[in-house]
Amino acid sequence: MEKKVLLAVTLSIVVILVYPIILAKINPDLANQTQKSQLIQKQVVVEKNIDNTTKETELVNELPSSAITANLTTDQYVFDLTNIGGSISRILIKDSKRKSDITIVTKAINLAGILSVEGKGMLSGMSLQPFIIYKDTKTFLLENKDLKLEKNISFLKDKYGLDTVIKITNKTTQNQDLTFDITVASNISKSEMAEARYIELDIHYKDGTTKKLTGNKLLENNKLYKNDIEWIALKNKYYSIIAKPNFDSKGVFIKNIAKEPTIGFIIEDDKIAPGNVKEYKINFFIGPMEIKELEKIDSSFTKALNFGFLTSISLILLSILQFFYSIFHNYGVSILLLTICINLFLYPLTFKSLKSMQKLQELQPHIEKIRQENKDNPTRLNKEIMELYRRYKVNPMGGCLPMVLQMPVFIALYNTLSRSVELKNSPFLWIKDLSMPDAFFPLGFSIPFLGSAINLLPILMIGAMILQQKISQSTTGSSQSEQQRLIANIMPIMFGFIFYSLPSGLVLYWLTSTLVTSSMQFFMFKKTT
16 A cells, blocks of 8 residues: 555656646647636637738848937836837846846847837838937837827836836828737746746736637737737746736737747727827836735736646745745745645644554555465455455555645645745855755756756755655554565655756755654654554
8 A cells, every 4th residue: 555655646746747847848838728727718719810921020130220229227127228110129127136137028129129019001110110219218209291109108116017108199181090009028038947838928808817828829920809908918937027908909919020929909990080199008017926016016917926726825825935034034944934834734634644554554464464365366355455444444545645635735835936936046055046956066067967066955855755764664663565665765766856956945845844744753653652
């Protein structure tokens, strides 16, 4: 029975940790399928493929030599603005909490430029036209005989946000149809380790539903028609660009420009009378995906936080982690305390599992005797073993079921520690960044499977798991077969291999949890002997 338990737990952990990575490589479109199953689509999103024949404007990936670039610096950002298309070509986020500057958007020009406008009729070719950049560097202006097109940017004090407005003035003597696209996000950074698989587009509707697109779906030219859009978000692992329109958008467009996803709002069949001005306002959040920072701009933006299909549990764990951080101001200490709390919370299940495994081990001599006596009669063998379980009131699944019930907590915690921006650049002891492997001893060269540094935490974790096995054998008095010993010896090595390149915050949790469980087991059975 112990062999089956070990195999069940091992396979569960392997599936949890390795499956998303493999799936993202084999078929990125299915990488977030478990998340999609949560969504209740109340309305149909009509998808319309854009002609894959790339337009001339989409091929342009360089600015002309005559282009003018202006720099705009605030407490939260550094923006590069270009007059060609009148758009934002680069966004650097000043992440003071993590003491680092993150270039979240770069080389976003022409159609990919943030606030770029491209449409039909009098708005045709706007993404390639030269605008005037005002001296305050917060306003773009283009004016000809047919229209006046003005774009204004207003930054929000002490917030990772900005308000923008696009004003279109009809200078003709006739009513004009306005059909155009506004680019709101593109070229999002994927510089973090394995970050490409986290890049995602969220379209959140006013009815509470959310459509998510990942992988190759973000590199297909497409138009998703459905109005009542509340906001759209382009996200990587830790940061996001969220845009909320105050106008009725017909849908969202996706374009593959220079092999990078570009997204924005679709405006169709809008009317503007002669001499009139139309305004299109968009509120942006551009920053780290922290609950408090998101709430500063709009409370609904917190729905952009995604920790997989157990997001609700992950958010609870994250709030506990932040509570400990508010007291101790160190996320390493907070992870240790969170781990202890989780183990105390799960103690009844752990106790039940360990007691059940002890009873099963005590019955092993009887089971072995029954097997020898009935080796030629499988039916009687099973009947005798089940009768033995009934007589001693032992549930053969008693050791496995509590472990299965603990798995949702582990999955949620894995996602929390893997995706929380709070851990980025957070130090603990020798660890410089809890969101990365601990890199205890840099090698100066790279070794296959190990990388360019020796990570100490996974090695300590292997030692802790071996110690846990020794304690388990001594407290339960179990005698293992050759096959069981082989599994027991391989399991710590396999876990160490799986965890070796994972974020050190997650490895710290597993190491601490192993030590806490071993201590519980030791003292639990010491009292009974």
